[in-house]
Amino acid sequence: MIRYGFRVILVIILVALLLRACLVKDVPPKTGTTKSGLTDIVNIDYPLPKNVTINGVDYLQSQAPVGTFGGELISSTIGEGPKTFNPFNCKDNTSQIMSSIMYDGLLTSDPVSGQPVPKLAKSFSISPDGKTYTINLRHGVKWSDGKPITADDVVFTWRDIIFAGLGDTSTRDSLVIDDKLPQVRKIDNYTVEFTTPKPYAPFIRMLSTPIAPKHVFAPAAKKSAAYFDTFMGTTTKPEDFVISGAFKIKEYIPAQRVVYVRNPNYYEINTKDQKLPYLDKLIYLIVGDLNNEVLKFEAKELDVISLQGSKVARYKSVEPHSDFKLYNLGPNTGTMYLSMNLNNRKDPKGKYYVDPIKQKWFQNENFRRAVDYSVDRKNMVLNIANGIGAPLFTPESLNSIFLNKNLKPYDKNLNKSRELLKKSGFYTDKKGKLYDKEGNRVEFDLYTNAGNTEREAIGIMVKQDLEDLGMKVNFKPIEFNSLVNKLVSTFDWDMVIMGLTGSPLEPNGGKNVWLSDGRLHMFNMRTPSEGKAKILPWEKELDEMFTKGALATKFEDRKKYYDRYQEIVYSEKPFIYIYSPVIIVAIRTKFKNIYPSPLNGITHNIEEIYIGE
Amino acid sequence: MEALKYIIKRIIQTIPLLIVVSLISFFIIRLSPVDPLAELKLNPSISPVTVEKERQRLGLDKPIIVQYGKWAYSFVRGDLGITSNGERVSQKLKERIPNTLLLTSIVILLTWLVGVPLGIIAAVNWKTPFDRILTVLTSIGMAIPSFFFAVLLLLFAVKTGWFPIGGLTSPNFADMSFGGKFLDIAYHLVLPVFVLFTISLAGLQRQMRGNMLDVLDSDYVKFARAKGLSEFSVVYKHALRNALNPMITLLGFEFAGLLSGAALTEYVFQYPGLGRLILEAVLKSDINLVMASLMMGAVMLILGNLIADILLIITDPRIRVKS
Numbered sequence: 001m002i003r004y005g006f007r008v009i010l011v012i013i014l015v016a017l018l019l020r021a022c023l024v025k026d027v028p029p030k031t032g033t034t035k036s037g038l039t040d041i042v043n044i045d046y047p048l049p050k051n052v053t054i055n056g057v058d059y060l061q062s063q064a065p066v067g068t069f070g071g072e073l074i075s076s077t078i079g080e081g082p083k084t085f086n087p088f089n090c091k092d093n094t095s096q097i098m099s100s101i102m103y104d105g106l107l108t109s110d111p112v113s114g115q116p117v118p119k120l121a122k123s124f125s126i127s128p129d130g131k132t133y134t135i136n137l138r139h140g141v142k143w144s145d146g147k148p149i150t151a152d153d154v155v156f157t158w159r160d161i162i163f164a165g166l167g168d169t170s171t172r173d174s175l176v177i178d179d180k181l182p183q184v185r186k187i188d189n190y191t192v193e194f195t196t197p198k199p200y201a202p203f204i205r206m207l208s209t210p211i212a213p214k215h216v217f218a219p220a221a222k223k224s225a226a227y228f229d230t231f232m233g234t235t236t237k238p239e240d241f242v243i244s245g246a247f248k249i250k251e252y253i254p255a256q257r258v259v260y261v262r263n264p265n266y267y268e269i270n271t272k273d274q275k276l277p278y279l280d281k282l283i284y285l286i287v288g289d290l291n292n293e294v295l296k297f298e299a300k301e302l303d304v305i306s307l308q309g310s311k312v313a314r315y316k317s318v319e320p321h322s323d324f325k326l327y328n329l330g331p332n333t334g335t336m337y338l339s340m341n342l343n344n345r346k347d348p349k350g351k352y353y354v355d356p357i358k359q360k361w362f363q364n365e366n367f368r369r370a371v372d373y374s375v376d377r378k379n380m381v382l383n384i385a386n387g388i389g390a391p392l393f394t395p396e397s398l399n400s401i402f403l404n405k406n407l408k409p410y411d412k413n414l415n416k417s418r419e420l421l422k423k424s425g426f427y428t429d430k431k432g433k434l435y436d437k438e439g440n441r442v443e444f445d446l447y448t449n450a451g452n453t454e455r456e457a458i459g460i461m462v463k464q465d466l467e468d469l470g471m472k473v474n475f476k477p478i479e480f481n482s483l484v485n486k487l488v489s490t491f492d493w494d495m496v497i498m499g500l501t502g503s504p505l506e507p508n509g510g511k512n513v514w515l516s517d518g519r520l521h522m523f524n525m526r527t528p529s530e531g532k533a534k535i536l537p538w539e540k541e542l543d544e545m546f547t548k549g550a551l552a553t554k555f556e557d558r559k560k561y562y563d564r565y566q567e568i569v570y571s572e573k574p575f576i577y578i579y580s581p582v583i584i585v586a587i588r589t590k591f592k593n594i595y596p597s598p599l600n601g602i603t604h605n606i607e608e609i610y611i612g613e
Numbered sequence: 614m615e616a617l618k619y620i621i622k623r624i625i626q627t628i629p630l631l632i633v634v635s636l637i638s639f640f641i642i643r644l645s646p647v648d649p650l651a652e653l654k655l656n657p658s659i660s661p662v663t664v665e666k667e668r669q670r671l672g673l674d675k676p677i678i679v680q681y682g683k684w685a686y687s688f689v690r691g692d693l694g695i696t697s698n699g700e701r702v703s704q705k706l707k708e709r710i711p712n713t714l715l716l717t718s719i720v721i722l723l724t725w726l727v728g729v730p731l732g733i734i735a736a737v738n739w740k741t742p743f744d745r746i747l748t749v750l751t752s753i754g755m756a757i758p759s760f761f762f763a764v765l766l767l768l769f770a771v772k773t774g775w776f777p778i779g780g781l782t783s784p785n786f787a788d789m790s791f792g793g794k795f796l797d798i799a800y801h802l803v804l805p806v807f808v809l810f811t812i813s814l815a816g817l818q819r820q821m822r823g824n825m826l827d828v829l830d831s832d833y834v835k836f837a838r839a840k841g842l843s844e845f846s847v848v849y850k851h852a853l854r855n856a857l858n859p860m861i862t863l864l865g866f867e868f869a870g871l872l873s874g875a876a877l878t879e880y881v882f883q884y885p886g887l888g889r890l891i892l893e894a895v896l897k898s899d900i901n902l903v904m905a906s907l908m909m910g911a912v913m914l915i916l917g918n919l920i921a922d923i924l925l926i927i928t929d930p931r932i933r934v935k936s
Contacts, residue, residue: 072784074784079893080893083698083699083700084699090658091653091659091663091667092656094650168659169662169663169666170659170660170663171659173660173661173662173663174660178627215901225827229699230699230700233699234700235704249789251787252781253885254705254708254709254885254887255883255889255890256710256780256781256782256885257784259784259787283784285780285784287883288880288889292767292778292779292883293766295767295770295771295778295779296778296779298771299770299771299774299777299778300774301777301778324636344731345859354849387831417693478649479896480651480896481646481647481648481649481651481896481898482645482646482647482648484648484651484652484654484655485646485647485648486646487655488654488655489648498655501654501656512660519654519660519664520654520655520659528661
């Protein structure tokens, strides 16, 4: 009996110790530890390639140090692997990466400033009225099969693929201005002109869309749209690809890897006039999950890996005596947020999507601000992202060139929350439970997608923070696809933690989210038949900012509109932003010419990377 | 002749069974709140027109019963349809089935070659230290969950660097000679085979040992011993033949597991087999792919049982008399 009791005590002590270890909430952040070196975002002085003409051929000349040829770089992609290699059919990120390796666009973005710079084009100019874009192509550059790249290819790509609505029509749909599409016109063999019906600033970013070889794609484009959807898919033979990029596919083995080899016809050379790329092979392993990716990196099967916050401290401590180096690429371009359902309309059957009692809370801006002030972002960065992250308050990500820097961050402030709630008639009883004006207990569901450990952890901390205010939160992680169904189809949710991907260069991509009739206007989603029903005043202003922002041409003018949109979101809190994880990448030190860029990633100059001693 | 009639009868019986299986699976998948287009819908750069186009292409705008009818019609004609990415399901399966078959057939072959003799030896040497040690080892084998064991072995591979971290071939596989290719695949197969082998060996050895003990305890074995037959002929001629009958039924199940038995292990080892494909398909409700795999599983199970029954008819005269 005594022994039994002893065991029970032992177990209790153990559990207590474990719990203590888990609760780091009150532990102050360590200063001057191994992490300190990581807080500095990489500073790059990337020498931009220049145009040179040799024997009538307009090459792009790399200004980075000259390297040695040969070798391979092994990277990875998580998930199922590419679904197509046709750059005009990509509806997922992996397919897009895999096909953009092979097809260059006319322009690309400067890895430092994010401004558009020529790539496949030699140069470009925009007319003073902001409607005409003139593109000059390189003379003498060739497709991988030796045929010249000319204006015909550019006109074909834009007119017969993109504007004709083949494949994924998203690029086309986003370019419809006043029901009109831009015009594309061949001036001569090496000059193309685009004309937009109105000045439309986001168009310049669209010019980084890949260009297709006309002699290969034209027969497919003439057949049906359904045929085009399967064209250059995963079962196409590697020798059938004709490409313009630095690397060409050599083999695709489902669920294992994609292997690329160097394109001998690539148009970039080094300062010794040797043709790039340096590497013979570029390999992407298809791995199922993050854990497997980490194991593969540690077993040296991978050369480069993007690390999660929890892994960084350990990697940092072994970095000095290892064969890899860590780079801090700054905040992620995605955003993570907490949102309430502001929907106050009825479904076709006459039933409210959201319980009318809850509607009153979520519609109340004091309630939303109170929730915002109770969220302890710093603590979340510390505990969930292991300190590798930064609190977020704006819809634009922290590395966005359009970020409104006047919107100041603030700390958790429960007193302010309570004050705001009191102002709107909420009160707490003796036990600290929160009730609204009419005496209804404040209780609602909080959803996120199960399996995403980061969001689940945030959910638990948000629940704790809100329960400090006396709210009752039922936290329910559910399967991703079911959650999206709730958000965009059935609208039967109260509060959710989600994330969205964004672009640090072009806020206009967010119009699906912010326009009041947008397809991802999640916090107040309207069905197509509802149009802009019951629009809130600040929603109306957001609509205006997005419309004006897209039509303005000067960066300074656009910045004004997008600053205002961030201000509205900052004060009205349709989305309560939480934090941005910081991207930390590890790459083997044997690779040289590494110029990591917070905007374009670590291997944006893959053709210049070589293996040194 | 009797046997042939029996087989035909059995095959005809499977048809309503398959219809019921397909109906239940189809409706469960379609009625679950999983949105097959979720990923597209949540991508800000995908336009509503594209989403709508996808919905029509996948037939999601039609009532479920119509969707089922369409699926069943093409299934009966031997067309498995296309996946949600627009690839042919048959093509997808064709890519993966050989890999899974390679893994599972090696495992089944090994377990039977090792497990059955071990079971016999353990039974013959009942309650000796040898038997006890084997019992402990097989208990451990049965108790370890396969995915956990697989993760342990992966960590082992990382620490020692002796084995690859999953997969089936090395990145430079295409440039290898034939012998090199063979060795490369064998090298990648060691760990997954070891996991599956340990786990199924434990079950099989115990089953065989139990059967053998039952038989060794029966009257006719006692009689054979009393008659003065040599121990060898008692065990291997009289007891073993009878003890093998239940194993034949087991073999039928093993056949069903050929394509679906290794899913968890495949997933942990990132093995490019059916398991990973089907799991990913289920998660995004890729109906044609999931249905194809479910129907395949059902057919394999029915076939396995049928084969086992036929083998039993051949080996066991008692069943022949009954049928």
